[in-house]
């Protein structure tokens with residue numbers, strides 16, 4: 908298991924979240940908004956274009972607050 912070791916659940920939250928909680932919450936709301944846009948796309952091309960924004964939003968928040976890249980394993 909050592910090769911794929913990662914912190915226990917909860918251990919990789921950055922203290923920066925608590926330094927500016929409103930900014931963190933705004934990022935969360937922005938991400939939810941682009942996710943909703945993606946869900947309302949009329950076709951797969953439209954969904955893909957919107958999904959890129961969702962993925963970028965995930966990465967933006969994780970880069971600022973989390974020591975964990977959710978896309979490292981799948982991209």
Ligand code: HEC
Pocket residue numbers: 916917918919920921931932934935938961962964965966968969972973975977
């Ligand atoms: C507003 C900030 C924010 C956004 C936006 C965000 N995340 Fe996260 N994410 C976090 C934080 C903080 C954690 C760490 C939670 C913890 O350690 O308890 C996390 C953890 C995770 C984890 C790991 C969970 C675990 O148990 O280790 C995954 C997977 C993940 N996020 C996927 C995503 C995906 C996919 C998106 C985009 C759809 C996304 N996140 C958007 C803040 C965010």
